[in-house]
Amino acid sequence: MYIGVDLGGTNIAVGLVDENSVLKYHKSTPTRAERGSEEVIKDIIGLINETIRDYGISKENIKAIGIGVPGIADPTSGEVIYCVNLGWNNIPLKETLETELSIPVFVDNDATVAGLAEYKIGAMKDCESGVFITLGTGVGGGIVINGRVRSGFNGVGAEIGHMIVGENFYDCNCGRNGCLETFASSTALIKYTEKLINEGKETSIVRKVKGNLEEVNGKVIFEAAIEGDYVANKAVDRLVKYLAIGITNIINILDPETIALGGGLSGAGEFLLKKVQKEVEAVRYMKMMPIGKIVLATLGNEAGIIGAAALGM
Ligand SMILES: [Zn+2]
Structure with a gap:
């Protein structure tokens, strides 16, 4: 045991x-x-x-x-x-x-x-190599190759959430600007949605939380997006755009057999997954070559x- x-x-x-x-x-x-x-x-x-x-x-x-x-x-x-x-x-x-x-x-x-x-018994089982990305309050990552975790020579590798993927309107907790975490975490999704609401954009999200903006969370935003709300979809599409850049960078460096998306936001399921797969396909390098699978994690908490x-x- x-x-x-x-x-x-x-x-x-x-x-x-x-x-x-x-x-x-x-x-x-x-x-x-x-x-x-x-x-x-x-x-x-x-x-x-x-x-x-x-x-x-x-x-x-x-x-x-x-x-x-x-x-x-x-x-x-x-x-x-x-x-x-x-x-x-x-x-x-x-x-x-x-x-x-x-x-x-x-x-x-x-x-x-x-x-x-996920590599032992979940979404990346029986894979030669797998990269796990957790989309929660922050963004984290895990790299497993041939059954072994790769955290780097100094233990600071696989920090996928702090890969710079663009320029953002606010800084990361780490003190830098443009980390994937500031685009693809639930915190990021909420911050950007609030920005759009504060700019006066009409959205069903405000009704869903009965005007109490502190109750806006990832789940509410994804629900509204699935129902076709403009602001929610704009926020989700922005998250997907930068997540796809991050995933493409991972593919360029590691070419893993499987990339699994976990964490709270992965609760949005196929709706999120399909968008990510489509966006990665649109922006990736070497389109004549196949790439590994992008899937949802299966184990949860x-x-x-x-x-x-x-x-x-
Ligand atoms: Zn950072």
Whole structure:
């Protein structure tokens, strides 16, 4: 058995995963990151021990623990270098957990581990190479080639969300302008939609949220777009345009067998997928050559735990 930990800005989820990457049992607790890293790590250890006890197996049967973190981790030292959501800098996560639990610990970026889960048992199963793109509050990525995660020499590779794809009307959290995340995340979609509304454009979105613009989210915008709303479609098409540039860049560099789209916005399903596939086909290089498939991710939220557990396999 393996343990997977999905450490998020909102929740910590811990699960037991078997050799076939099947999630057998899991539980979670709020992260409450404002308490600082020591308290959060105490909760992770507590939740791991509870999970083992609840499931009724002994600690000796746990071969490894994998953790996906929402930021940059050094996969070799297991140190969390930088996590803006958690306010963590240079936290020795692997070392602390191994000392407390006496089980080998592996740490990597959350989008990378979700990509590994999709590669093991999800949308990229049986592929030679796959790239996973998560379209959520931010945009993250995971690259898996021949069964191995590629996070780069220094652990800062596969940061697909911070690939520059154009010039934008606002800056990225990373301090630069033009990152894919500022065009293709739910945050970006909402920001651009609000911009159009503030410019006085008529839209059914305002009615859908009863005039309360703070309630505009990705789901509402996609719903309106599917119903044919002009503003919603303009916002979705802009997202698709820049996402397609990002995907085309990935294809030019890696030519992966499969690209899987996950995260909250992928809930828009075929409506989004068809637009992305069409736009990539329109802008891609070397049209006389075939390219890999672009598909929807299949695992949803469980990918975080399953992929983290797979780090130790
Ligand atoms: Zn950025």
